[in-house]
Amino acid sequence: MRQLELNLTPRSEHRASVDPWRYRFTDNALIEEWGGRRIVYGLWEKLFGCWIVDTNNYRSREIVPTWRPLNRNGVWRDQAEIRRFGGAPPPKALASKWRYEANAAFAGYFTGIPHRLRAVVAPLDHHQWLGLDLVWQEPRFADFLDAEYFNGTEQYVYACFELAKAANLNRARRRHFVETLLHCKRTEFMAEITGHPCSRTTLRVINKLGEEPLSAELYRTVIACMNDTRAAKALCHAECIDPDTIQVLSHLPSEFLVPGVVRILLEDPALATCWLEDGYTGMLGVTRHLQELLSSAPDAWRSRIMTALRGVSDVEELGNWAARWQDRLTEFLRFPPPPFPTQGRLAPIATAAEMRSEARRMRNCLRRKIASVIDNRAYFFHWDGEEQATVLIENESGRGWRFTEALGRDNTRLSPQTVAYICALVERALNRRHHGEFRANRSSADR
Numbered sequence: 546m547r548q549l550e551l552n553l554t555p556r557s558e559h560r561a562s563v564d565p566w567r568y569r570f571t572d573n574a575l576i577e578e579w580g581g582r583r584i585v586y587g588l589w590e591k592l593f594g595c596w597i598v599d600t601n602n603y604r605s606r607e608i609v610p611t612w613r614p615l616n617r618n619g620v621w622r623d624q625a626e627i628r629r630f631g632g633a634p635p636p637k638a639l640a641s642k643w644r645y646e647a648n649a650a651f652a653g654y655f656t657g658i659p660h661r662l663r664a665v666v667a668p669l670d671h672h673q674w675l676g677l678d679l680v681w682q683e684p685r686f687a688d689f690l691d692a693e694y695f696n697g698t699e700q701y702v703y704a705c706f707e708l709a710k711a712a713n714l715n716r717a718r719r720r721h722f723v724e725t726l727l728h729c730k731r732t733e734f735m736a737e738i739t740g741h742p743c744s745r746t747t748l749r750v751i752n753k754l755g756e757e758p759l760s761a762e763l764y765r766t767v768i769a770c771m772n773d774t775r776a777a778k779a780l781c782h783a784e785c786i787d788p789d790t791i792q793v794l795s796h797l798p799s800e801f802l803v804p805g806v807v808r809i810l811l812e813d814p815a816l817a818t819c820w821l822e823d824g825y826t827g828m829l830g831v832t833r834h835l836q837e838l839l840s841s842a843p844d845a846w847r848s849r850i851m852t853a854l855r856g857v858s859d860v861e862e863l864g865n866w867a868a869r870w871q872d873r874l875t876e877f878l879r880f881p882p883p884p885f886p887t888q889g890r891l892a893p894i895a896t897a898a899e900m901r902s903e904a905r906r907m908r909n910c911l912r913r914k915i916a917s918v919i920d921n922r923a924y925f926f927h928w929d930g931e932e933q934a935t936v937l938i939e940n941e942s943g944r945g946w947r948f949t950e951a952l953g954r955d956n957t958r959l960s961p962q963t964v965a966y967i968c969a970l971v972e973r974a975l976n977r978r979h980h981g982e983f984r985a986n987r988s989s990a991d992r
Contacts (some may be wrong), residue, residue: 566643568650575654577647589657593681594716595674609712609719610674614651619663621655624648665691668699670758675712679723682716686723700751701731703758708765709738739768746781747771753786763788766795770802779807787814796829798836805857816860830913831867837916838874846877875900875915883924884938884946885974890929891936891967903927907935908955923949926971932963938971946975 566579575586583598585605596605612627624647655663658677665687666676680687693699705711711722725734735743751767767786770776776794780786790810794802810817820828839847850870857863875897883893894900897915903925904911917923921940928934934951941947948971953959959967 566646568646570650570653575650577650586654588654589681593678607716609678611671611712613671613673614655615663615667615673617667619660619665619667621648621651624651662687665694668694668756669703669706672703672706672712672758675706675719678719679711682720683723683727685727689727698748698752699756700754700759701735701748702726704751704764705734705738707758707761708735710761735768739765741768741772743768744771746777750780750783750786753783754788754791755785757788759788759791762795763791766791770794770807773799773802775804776802776807779804779811782808783811786811787817789817790814793817793820793829798832800836800839800851801832801854803851803855805855806863809857809860809863813860828864828867830910831871834913834916835867835871835874837920838871838878841878841916841919842874846874850874875912878919880918881921881924883926884940885978888970888974891926891970891974892929894925894927900925903935907933907953909935909952911935928963928967930963932959934959934963934967936967936971938975948972 566577568578569576573591574588577584577586581600583600585596585598587594587596594607595610596607598605614621614627616622623644625644628647662677662680666673666680669676676686676690680690690699690702693702705722705726709722711719714722729737731748732743732745735748747768750771751764754763754767767780770780770791793810794807797806835850839850842850853866853870857866878897880895880897883895885893887893894903894911900915900918901912903909911925914923914925918925923937923939924946926936926938928936928951932953934953936951937949938946939949948968951959951964951967
């Protein structure tokens with residue numbers, strides 16, 4: 546039986562006479578109990594690990610926490626910073642006493658782990674627990690990791706962690722993972738966990754990505770670029786590679802991964818950051834739009850456009866290339882007929898020039914939607930009513946044309962009455978079109 550403590554915390558910091566949390570040490574573990582949840586942290590000198598216990602049936606499952614419990618010096622951090630509750634700080638009812646007891650408990654827990662080992666896993670960021678687990682299972686991993694830091698090749702370790710999803714492996718498979726990491730040839734191990742060829746040159750490029758662990762998606766992008774002879778040359782010649790640049794490359798259409806474009810991004814990391822901040826309304830959006838237009842262009846045009854792209858030498862030329870060919874393609878490619886003709890104040894926007902004019906008049910991004918019209922996926926109309934609007938209808942697979950939305954200048958929302966009126970007008974026009982086609986088809990069949 547637990548003796549209840551005299552609770553002298555301020556009224557705002559407690560909700561009940563019994564604390565909803567508890568920390569206690571046993572001979573083998575630190576046990577955390579909180580609101581029906583129990584987590585067992587095995588002691589380093591016993592069986593290191595972390596298990597969640599179901600207090601209803603007492604079944605347990607092992608996990609590898611993704612907290613970052615240690616600072617860069619290998620000293621434990623404040624639990625209130627580590628264990629943020631759904632992104633928010635602990636409730637006030639727990640903050641004071643819980644913080645004191647949690648910090649005291651984990652200070653005792655981490656004291657049992659040698660400081661040298663805590664320091665060697667500290668740079669692993671959210672992989673710190675995984676690093677401790679692998680060192681506990683295979684002590685030689687500590688020296689291996691230390692040597693990677695010294696040689697500046699720690700990104701190889703981070704990439705293996707992410708690409709193999711090592712934190713999700715069970716204990717036996719984590720043991721096999723670390724043994725393979727220590728003894729297997731690096732190019733072979735990387736090829737095994739990615740399913741793609743990986744050369745020594747690829748590993749050298751991966752190790753140019755800085756000192757912080759990155760996402761599996763970015764490592765895969767590097768490997769994909771290194772298996773593309775157009776992009777590989779530029780990456781090989783870079784002294785260091787900003788992760789934002791790799792993120793931009795992951796969004797770029799593959800046909801635009803030519804040496805000149807990759808080099809432009811590598812030489813100016815701030816440019817990559819700008820592209821990411823702009824999202825698909827900036828240069829990334831332009832390249833995606835161009836890719837969509839190219840899919841409808843004749844082979845001769847595609848050849849001319851890509852030849853011009855290979856000749857760009859700086860970011861200004863790249864922007865000019867994109868703007869020039871985007872305008873040329875939109876003028877060259879023929880618009881399909883509108884789903885229905887003008888209905889009173891609702892008129893189809895039937896050419897690329899009209900779409901650009903609408904974009905200027907209504908201050909929206911309509912000029913980036915031209916490819917969707919050419920591909921017969923969407924069509925735009927202008928509503929010339931008291932509330933001016935750009936109207937979108939989309940061609941849904943299996944359902945045909947449907948009203949989607951109507952927005953005012955600067956994409957502002959219209960009054961519900963105006964939207965309802967436009968929607969009804971569109972539906973009537975589509976119904977008349979549908980019945981007209983039906984009658985035409987029947988007459989043709991009768992003949």
